[in-house]
Amino acid sequence: MIQGLDRSSREFLQDLSRLKTRSEQAMRRISSGYRVTRPSDDPASLSRIQTVQASLERATQVLANLNLIRTEVNTAEHALGQAVQVMDRVIELGARGATSTATAESRAAAAIEVEGLLGRLVNLANTQINGRYLFAGDADQAQPFALDLAAPEGVTAYAGAAATRQMEDVHGVRFSVARDGGVIFHVGAASAFAAVNALRVALETNDEAAIQANMGALRSAGDHLNQHLAFYGFAQNRVSDATEGANQAGLVLRETLAALRDADIVEAAVTLSQTRTHEEAAYSARARLPRSSLFDFLG
């Protein structure tokens, strides 16, 4: 604190200092676009600002997660849709082979097509995205199935794992978006692979009775695939809803953050203009203050 200044100079400097502080604050708000640029600007709202910012980061990440998972769900749904078509074709071939008008040659030809369809089904069950197997459950680095015509079911044993993974929406609510290939393609009486391979063998051996006996299993496997296709349809809807929820939450959070943190640029500009005017007026008034004393008039 400067000693030796007269009263007027002291008060003038203090007033200037106050104007400068206001002017700097207004300038900071205009240049940064933020009302709160340091803790002392609004200590009471800092905790809330940090919380909202963290929530916004989370909503953004959830949205990125959902976009990624949407691709997976869509791919899985598309693959299952094709699997259902494959099963429909297999059932059609089975129905033709089951008639008494079918010949050994036509059944042998059908057997070849069924073998190809079995391979296609295996390929669909091994669908990958970004190097991960969509129907391998949690063991998504491992190929879940391989064609093995010597095996009773026409494929090797399921090499994946159970699908336990869940997604979280922006509110932390979890939901499943995948099912494992073992459950979809390869479970007991509804095993698509077993039914298709049994038809192939029956066609190859021209065993009409076996073909007819297998038709129930084929239909059951087809229904089973359809059920899982419905699950993926539901998962697509769930992902869409969650995406919309994350978008809305992000919007609300951005608005909240803006209300808490952003500067009112117009107000800041007016303040800056006012303080500059006041500052200039203060300098001008100070310059006009009489500097003379009675001494100046002594002869």
Next chain:
Amino acid sequence: MSLFVALQTSAQALNVYQRALAVTQKNVINASTPGYARHTAPQVALEFRPEQGIYGGVAAGELRSLRDEFAERGVRRQVTVYGRYEQLSAWLSQVEGQFDVSGQSGVPAAINRLFSSFSALSVTPNDPGARLQVMARAEEVARHFSGAALEMTATAAEGRRAAAEITAEVNRLAGQVVNFNRAARDQASASGDPGLSAQAFAALEELSELVDIQVLRQGDGSFTVLAGGQVPLVVGDRQYQLEADLSSGPAVILRDSRGDDVTASITGGRLGGAVAFANEYVPGYAAGLNELARNLADAVNAVLAAGVDNQNPPQPGAALFAYNAPADAAYSLSVNPLSIEELAAALPGAEGGNGNALALADLGRTAQIGSDTFAAFYGRIASRVGADATAARELRISHELLATQARNYREERQGVSLDEEAAQLIEVQRAYQANAKVFQVIDSLTETTIAMLR
């Protein structure tokens, strides 16, 4: 009345006016000298009883200082409080800069990014890229915490150095007061000397901005100065050195000349502000950062421990973070050298799953320290810094105004007004000229009388 007596009386009056002129000159010269108080040279009319042969005249009264001790005390009191908050305000504004309020940089941004990486890991828990990202984000968190703690430590060290420098300045100013006391003791008139007195009061005022002092004026005109009301700095011609001890750990300890700890007694002035900053404010903020770092590390490690990693066979989750001690958690926070396969993203029984990655991501949105999330807790620390800085700034401004008011009051009581001095100068000049005329007339009469005798 003889002409010679009249001549002598006029000559005496001229001397009195000369003295008055000298006092006016002294006032004018020192009009803006720190510590100077206006002086007056009163004129005393002498006894005038012509019938008894006493012809009066004028004599110079005792040189009088208009210094108002009450006004001086008022200034010192306000300047002391101003000094504390000026110091605190300056330092706290530096600390403020170390706390990000946008959530887009520094510690809060690093924490947010860590939880985002956990969230991304939950989508592809077996993906090496996602695992590498988690490790990179964890390193980033540790680096930002260490950096923040280091900055805090550096600021505290600067605060301690400032306390030591202020203490040295206190001792220097106390030395000036001692010099005045010595002069006052050696020469009785020195205590009333306007120049010496101005130096002593200027030193006391400067001293009061540095430390809260109590000033007692002794009978011989010397000053006794006590810091914090009880720690002697100056008694008579003896100075008692104050020392800032920086060797006893992170805190500043103020010691009196006997080496006793007097830190608790000295709370005002810049020294009080610097000590409070180094001993109370910074450790408080650092403790908050340590608590945040410790809770974050413990919470993440606890969740990881409940999961299983991606090795074959799966192993219980290893700790991701490590720190030396809770009180040093922020600075010493580090990431354990894990392989990416050792990150436990799955829960036992669901190897390859994302159960644990989801639990890790959830740490970011649920209350972890009392009722606060990590982000809210960081905001609370920043909020405390902001509130302290605001309070210091507002108190600085209000006490600057109060100090100004106290100085204005003092100026009204004892300040030099150039206009008043000019009026006084004219008054003395006219009296001098009139008296010189009288002197001239008497001189002429004397010459006439002498001519008559010839």
